[in-house]
């Protein structure tokens with residue numbers, strides 16, 4: 001099984017960015033844990049702060065991979081283009097958030113991705129990514 005985690009803007013700063021919301025672990029160290037825990041999965045990881053690069057990556061993997069775990073960060077709430085890309089590809093996408101976006105500001109309650117995703121996982125910290133991976137197994 002071939003899965004990819006795609007992280008959007010500011011998620012490269014996990015560990016130092018608003019730790020009271022996003023925790024103290026970097027994604028890189030968590031990713032090492034994920035690779036150990038899910039040894040049978042071919043797991044890939046991509047992060048970009050650039051909307052178009054996220055869309056390019058969705059196009060690149062979206063016809064051959066078995067699943068995409070997408071945390072588009074703030075683009076979740078603004079990007080019609082990423083929502084359209086998720087709709088345009090064949091690989092199922094799970095939308096993931098570290099925080100519970102529904103307990104935060106109103107603008108975070110909107111998602112341009114959710115309607116085209118297979119499912120949404122929000123609010124379980126970094127465990128949200130694990131739950132998404134498990135949903136593909």
Ligand code: DQA
Pocket residue numbers: 009010011071072073074075076096097098099100101108
């Ligand atoms: C986030 C929630 C978004 O609202 C925010 O802009 C992020 C991170 C999360 O994982 O909780 O960058 O996607």
